[in-house]
Amino acid sequence: MLEALAARGGLVLLRDSVQWEGRSLLKAFIKKAALRGDQVHILGCEVSEEEFREGFEPDVNSRLVYHDLFKDPLNWSKTGEALPGGPLGALRVLCERTQPGPVTIALDSLSWLLLHFPCTTLYQILHALSHQNACPDGSTPVERVHVLGLLHEELHGPGPVGALSSLAQAEVTLSGMLDQTSAHIVHRRLRQCPAQQTQWFSILPDFDLNLQWVPALESQPCPPPTQVDPTAHLTFNLHLSKKEKEAKDSLTLPFQFSSEKQQALLRPGPGQSTSQIFYEPDAYDDLDQEDPDDDLDI
Amino acid sequence: MFPELNDLLNTAPDKVEQGKLTLLCDAQTDGSFLLHHFLSFYLRANCKVCFVALTQSFSHYSVVAQKLGVCLTTARERGQLVVLEGLKSSVDVFFRAQEEPHPLQFLRKASAGDLQPLYEFVQEALKPVDGGEAAWRCPVLLVDDLSVLLSLGVGAVAVLDLIHYCRATVCCKLKGNLVVLVHDSGDSEDVENNTLLNGLGHQSHLILRAEGLATGFCRDVHGQLMILRRTPPQPTAQRERRLTYQYKIQDKSVSFFARGMSPAVL
Numbered sequence: 307m308l309e310a311l312a313a314r315g316g317l318v319l320l321r322d323s324v325q326w327e328g329r330s331l332l333k334a335f336i337k338k339a340a341l342r343g344d345q346v347h348i349l350g351c352e353v354s355e356e357e358f359r360e361g362f363e364p365d366v367n368s369r370l371v372y373h374d375l376f377k378d379p380l381n382w383s384k385t386g387e388a389l390p391g392g393p394l395g396a397l398r399v400l401c402e403r404t405q406p407g408p409v410t411i412a413l414d415s416l417s418w419l420l421l422h423f424p425c426t427t428l429y430q431i432l433h434a435l436s437h438q439n440a441c442p443d444g445s446t447p448v449e450r451v452h453v454l455g456l457l458h459e460e461l462h463g464p465g466p467v468g469a470l471s472s473l474a475q476a477e478v479t480l481s482g483m484l485d486q487t488s489a490h491i492v493h494r495r496l497r498q499c500p501a502q503q504t505q506w507f508s509i510l511p512d513f514d515l516n517l518q519w520v521p522a523l524e525s526q527p528c529p530p531p532t533q534v535d536p537t538a539h540l541t542f543n544l545h546l547s548k549k550e551k552e553a554k555d556s557l558t559l560p561f562q563f564s565s566e567k568q569q570a571l572l573r574p575g576p577g578q579s580t581s582q583i584f585y586e587p588d589a590y591d592d593l594d595q596e597d598p599d600d601d602l603d604i
Numbered sequence: 605m606f607p608e609l610n611d612l613l614n615t616a617p618d619k620v621e622q623g624k625l626t627l628l629c630d631a632q633t634d635g636s637f638l639l640h641h642f643l644s645f646y647l648r649a650n651c652k653v654c655f656v657a658l659t660q661s662f663s664h665y666s667v668v669a670q671k672l673g674v675c676l677t678t679a680r681e682r683g684q685l686v687v688l689e690g691l692k693s694s695v696d697v698f699f700r701a702q703e704e705p706h707p708l709q710f711l712r713k714a715s716a717g718d719l720q721p722l723y724e725f726v727q728e729a730l731k732p733v734d735g736g737e738a739a740w741r742c743p744v745l746l747v748d749d750l751s752v753l754l755s756l757g758v759g760a761v762a763v764l765d766l767i768h769y770c771r772a773t774v775c776c777k778l779k780g781n782l783v784v785l786v787h788d789s790g791d792s793e794d795v796e797n798n799t800l801l802n803g804l805g806h807q808s809h810l811i812l813r814a815e816g817l818a819t820g821f822c823r824d825v826h827g828q829l830m831i832l833r834r835t836p837p838q839p840t841a842q843r844e845r846r847l848t849y850q851y852k853i854q855d856k857s858v859s860f861f862a863r864g865m866s867p868a869v870l
Binding site: 327 | 708718720723740761764768771772798799802805811834845846
């Protein structure tokens with residue numbers, strides 16, 4: 307499944323960490339794409355072009371177009387060598403490509419872009435990049451665009467990473483044990499549950515993927531389509547019989563002021579007794595009939 | 605420099621690797637002995653060194669370097685060593701005219717902004733001398749330490765950008781080396797420090813992490829050193845990716861041994 311990932315359209319997110327670096331896997335995917343005949347564009351923000359091309363064979367290197375954002379991304383040198391529009395400008399140019407043929411775009415790295423630009427702008431560009439399906443002149447549909455994004459997951463909070471995951475068609479999280487690297491792959495398919503697989507692998511010096519033993523493919527269990535009845539299998543009775551239901555519906559609540567109640571209060575019926583207050587004055591009670599509030603001048 | 609550490613890292617003053625970023629970090633202990641090692645190592649290896657010393661005074665480093673057999677004053681006079689003494693020059697910033705550029709110019713601004721003046725200082729200090737052969741083997745930048753910049757109000761992304769540019773110039777263009785020290789507070793809520801530490805970790809070729817022992821202070825074992833190599837493995841080199849040793853710091857040297865194998869307990 308790891309090898310098939312590079313062939314799928316849309317965004318593939320490679321999540322690595324300080325201990326398990328992901329650039330080698332990115333380069334392995336790039337090599338596969340180049341040998342498949344794709345045009346490969348690399349937006350390089352973190353390593354120099356020389357370091358990135360190291361290890362690739364000449365025929366692979368000749369198919370790679372490296373957009374160098376490493377030397378002077380923030381235009382500090384002011385020599386005019388920096389790419390016009392900066393990194394986002396370079397990304398937008400890739401969105402508007404006009405050449406036919408399948409394209410693979412590698413972003414090294416998405417973390418660098420996330421740290422320097424607002425999340426929302428980046429997501430909009432990534433969405434546009436990975437969902438290109440219209441040709442500028444409207445004649446034939448353009449071949450699918452494969453976008454590979456390298457993300458250093460410790461640098462970002464769960465919000466941005468989650469948002470990027472939702473944009474991605476597949477996610478590969480790198481981890482491992484001792485000196486063996488593993489990739490946990492989550493592949494989202496249309497109208498199906500996401501498929502997950504853990505694949506142990508190693509990268510050979512010429513960036514070929516060497517897959518090691520593969521455990522069985524597991525699908526995440528989908529929620530059951532029927533509703534579970536919560537009142538079934540209880541030790542007490544939650545149901546009401548018909549007579550109980552009728553009695554319940556006809557009950558008037560004590561504080562509900564209906565018209566019958568209003569009439570009953572206004573016209574005390576013959577059967578009703580009037581209430582009386584009986585007062586027994588205490589010995590020390592002062593039965594002064596004068597109103598103590600008389601002298602208030604309100 | 606500590607010969608035992610050279611053996612562990614498989615380097616020597618006469619076979620210096622070039623174009624590498626080494627990250628030194630410490631957690632619950634003082635990792636500055638690693639920085640003193642690299643300072644004396646590169647001076648012994650005849651490299652041109654630019655030392656951005658933000659934590660201690662020049663005399664402190666001089667005294668320690670003397671114990672390791674290197675004289676910083678002589679190196680400075682010869683032109684091999686360029687030192688930016690943060691403690692002293694931070695005061696100079698306020699007594700200068702505002703237009704004059706100063707590497708620590710960010711101290712004058714309300715919002716720290718970027719560290720371009722500091723980068724330009726480093727670029728100027730390490731640029732190759734025109735004409736004649738190179739007197740020094742390769743340029744090296746040492747920074748002690750980057751956490752100080754965070755506590756002075758500079759953002760983590762600005763510090764990462766500074767190191768990015770220094771790496772582009774010193775490591776890639778001039779084929780030199782970079783050694784930086786960052787403290788790990790261990791506080792998961794210190795987002796800026798964690799971003800800086802992890803961001804630098806991703807850019808480094810070699811990470812040396814000094815940690816205190818989990819059980820606390822011990823007279824015979826001062827801490828644990830974890831060595832992590834991040835470059836893709838070469839088929840010919842038989843080095844392991846990740847090694848852990850324990851160490852004891854003595855007056856003029858540091859002894860390293862495998863975990864649990866301290867000479868005091870054997």
